[in-house]
Amino acid sequence: MVQTRRKCHIMGNKERNSYVRNAITDALLEMLKTRDLSAITIGEITEKAQVSRNSFYRNFASKEDIIRQRILTYLNEWRNRMKSEKSADQKHIYFILFDIAEQHKDFFLLLRDTNLLYLLQDEFFKNFGPTDEDNEIAAYSKAFFTYSTYGFLETWIRRGMSRTAKEMKKMLDQGASDKDL
Structure with missing residues (x-):
């Protein structure tokens, strides 16, 4: 009640x-x-x-489980939007992730500020990373996608998410120039 x-x-x-x-x-x-x-x-x-x-x-199950379940809610939102928008464009898939993270910016920055980003990493890899059941090609493909996507997301969070999701997509569209490497 x-x-x-x-x-x-x-x-x-x-x-x-x-x-x-x-x-x-x-x-x-x-x-x-x-x-x-x-x-x-x-x-x-x-x-x-x-x-x-x-x-x-x-x-x-624990205090950490509270945070893990909130993270899982956002990862499921990303998964559902990827399916519903049916985009084959890899950069759009990243944009959806950045858009969701931007909507919940306070949460992700709180994870950073409290040194709890490892919970995000754990859930990200558990949900999108390779499994023992994957064949070799699938395992390497998932590993590449998961590590690069998580790395990009974590770097954005650690830098304070000062750029918008649209700016992040634009950065991906342009790619890194030689002077930035």
């Missing part, structure tokens, strides 16, 4: 679960603005989110 302006709204299980997950995630992200992840307790997160510890453990 959520109360807003003297009205109570009864939520279904799916809606309630989504509410709890978002409340926990928002609470942790807010706390990360001033404290290290290791200094934040599950109890503090649930208190700030106004949910029970049981709710936390029903939805997350």
